[in-house]
Amino acid sequence: MTAMPSHVPVVIVGGGQAGLSVSYHLKQRGIEHLVFERETAAHTWSTQRWDTFCLVTPNWQCDLPGHPYDGPDPDGFMKKDEIVAYLKAFVAKVKPPIREGVAVTRVERRxxxxxxxxxxxxxxxxxxxxxxxxxxxxxIVPRMAEKLPGSIMQMHSNQYRNPAQLPQGEVLVVGSGQSGAQIAEDLHLAGRRVHLAVGDAPRCARFYRGRDVVAWLADMGYYDMTVDHHPLRDGVRDNTNHYVTGRDGGRDIDLRRFALEGMKLYGLMEGYSDGELRFRDDLKHSLDQADRAYNGINAAIDRYIAENGIEAPAQAHYAPVWEPAEPVTSLVLEQSGITSIVWCIGFSPDFRWLDASVFNGAGSPKHKRGVTSEAGVYFIGLPWLNTWGSGRFGAVGRDAEYVVQRIQKRLATQRTAFKYAV
Structure with missing residues (x-):
């Protein structure tokens, strides 16, 4: 005889900060639920980050529900171990009804x-x-990786921990988003010879006119702007994050300066064949675009300062310290000295387990602030779910509260309907 399935009003799939925030608000309202996590709560921060990893946003922006940052350095940037401790303390506060080590394999409407x-x-x-x-x-690892010689060590950014992991020799980092730029810096500071295939990621200043850029943008209301009011609307969800670092108290990441110091920069990596790596002739364009974003943010801060009569030290906009000469569009791997490659070209979601009509043609969920058109299905913790901070510690708690409010209303409606039905 087949056992009857257990019933729970609300199921949360995922035990990271997003799922835990939903659990917090459900518990506040006394709503029964279960959290399913195939690993352990908030495990990615301890198992999929490199040793020198730290936040790129200041600690004061960490504001999980009922658990704001209260450490000694609000303007600093928590390191990996501190982030893990912060999240463990959050788990201890929430005490979620969580099933760790349990994978959800299928969800469908009955x-x-x-x-x-x-x-x-x-x-x-x-x-x-x-x-x-x-x-x-x-x-994400491209198919070209399968063609590379077995003598080349390959890993994804989520596997990288420190330079000592990699064999002696030169390292190719593919991708210049936040992970790629920071891992390239980590290797560079360790004295490794680094080759970096640059993508289209923008960059921003760490500090400008006497303050952290994040503080200026917060005052300017940028982090409260919803996706509906952003000039790009839903398109902002596809944007690559700006690269910058909180390492050693925070600083800019300037790929041009790395080049002056010996790092080899290339355009977008396009393929590998006949022993050669091939790159697009777009390095100058990518560097110029990144700097344009950098100076554009600073210019917006300048306007804000002027319009509000704020006293702030003057600061010049960034001028390039290095320009690429003749473009290098191919590299003979055997002659390059490269013995390892770190792929830093991102991740893709995996919602194959969810059988619901909530996805667009590209496989991305369609929703309004996490609420989908299919009654009873919600998303939380995605980039720009509602605001810039939706996928971060800063605003995921507010998003979770909104979703839980909707859940509470639906459950109340269902109970009312059941009452009249009987």
């Missing part, structure tokens, strides 16, 4: 309107399902 939730520990039913697994589940 004929009676409930959701069937299949997991590695058994079957459940639920009225509401919150997808809190994030958009960074599957590391």
């Amino acid at each position: 004929e009676d309107g409930l959701f069937s939730v299949r997991t590695s520990e058994g079957d459940y039913t639920a009225n509401e399902v919150v997808v809190a697994s994030g958009g960074y589940q599957v590391p």
